[in-house]
Amino acid sequence: MRHPVIVGIDGTDASHDAVGWAAEEARLRGVPLHVVHAWLGETLHASAGQVTQQTRDAGEEALGAAREQARMYCPGLAVTTELVDGYAREALLAASEQADLLVLGARGSGGFSRLLVGSTSLHLSAHALCPVVVVHPRDARSTPGGVLVGVDGERGGEDVLDFAFEAASRGNLPLQAVHAWNYPLVSGPGHALPAVYEEEHVAAERDRLLAEALAGTREKYPDVQVAAIAVRSGAAKLLVTLSEAHQLVVVGRHGAVRGPLRRLGSVSQAVVQHVQCPIAVVPVG
Template sequence: MRNPVVVGVAASQSSLEAVDWASDEAWLRNAPLRVVHAWFGEAAHAPAGQETRLSKDAGAGLLDAARERALLRHPGLAVVTELVDDHPRQALAAAAEEALLLVLGARGTGGFPRLLLGSTSLRAAGHATCPVVVVHDTGAGAGGGGVLVGVQGKGHDDEVLAYAFDSARRRNLPLFAVHAWAYPLVAGPAHDLPLVYEEADIAAEHDRLLAEVLAGPREQFPDVTVTATAVRSNPARELVAGSQTQRLVVVGRHGEQRGPLGRLGSTSQAVVRHAGCPVAVVPV
């Protein structure tokens, strides 16, 4: 079987939106769709003595509904379902090993009305071996928008840009590349420091850097319309603000390999938590 697009489902509206997004992506990639539900953890909601049966039955029902939803959206799509006797985090980590990408809803079933991101989705974004798409409100950018990608410009952009350009090409969308930069920090003895930084010169250097980084992908994907912006700002702020009018935001995952969020750095974490549209996190 070809590597599938994997979507994890639970009893939430967010999961339904994730199924829609994953179905579209599988169709565009000519790949099978694998729908996974891990029923461990749901037992707490069942009456005493009936945890296993009711939890498994509920999980099977979720999978059937997800399959019907995917096929209604894309008749002829190859869809397989899997009810996993494991906890969601472990089940999704295992599924990601053979996936083209892993798709999850932003909200879980445990929660609080104002919680912006479920812990399972956040952890998967930080640890999965394949790209992870966290689906926020899919109404963002309806009727317009495109793919927004954050460009770091420090040698970690190849995989991120390849994913972003390919996504824009597959969906026939424009690409918006944003590189946010900060004014140089002043540190050290006063006599070692320049008297002034010319902001115009610094801005021009970042414009040049962004153009250089985008040159290869532009040549590889000539049909993608690209708008490139280098701006003095905080990268997370720019990407979260831009996400309100886009169809997809693409960020890289290259933080330190430690803690519960793995290599999910501060910028990527902020975007995954607060974006107004689906976010793709690409391991680099």
């Protein structure tokens, strides 16, 4: 039996967007949707960690609204709900162990609500035991595209590619794979290696490496239309810019374990915060 898609809600507009996305994804995967609301730490709940009837009623009301929203979007979808007496980070981290996918809204802060991801979503992107999708609301005027995946060539990248190709195949979407590189090659802060090769030679080598990285996965998903480009650019800047024309961005979680967010790595962390569409963070290794 496959695990469900789990979506965490907090009663905000951001979680409303997340429920709609998660319901459609659960339908495409053919699995149930499980909606989780953890009341501790939320502004609508009682202070000092005290449970009140009003608090629980508000939580149950939010869950009921999310259940009806999911069933309206996807009639016939199996939807369950859970009110957790705990903090969202801990509750959803535990839930991720039994999830096919964890879906969260991108809660912003202050005047930067379109650019910043809430601390809970960012923390879970770095630590969840399953892939995490952070749902950034898309401008209604934009044209939906396909799946965009960042390819860095590191060990474990096959997990990222499998996730991206599966998403494209399920949704009958095209896939664009991108690899960003810099020239001259940089060995450390302020130190560039001598330009031994002409830039076009480096570009050709990067094109070859990208093609090799994609070869095996392309064979597994012959139905997916693939475009692959290697671009001289910063990786985060490239992915954020291209995200405007895509439905989903997929990145890997390669960062070191040190620190609360280091698992994400600097590129993935920047993309999660600034991307213009839903983004999937896939743990590797």
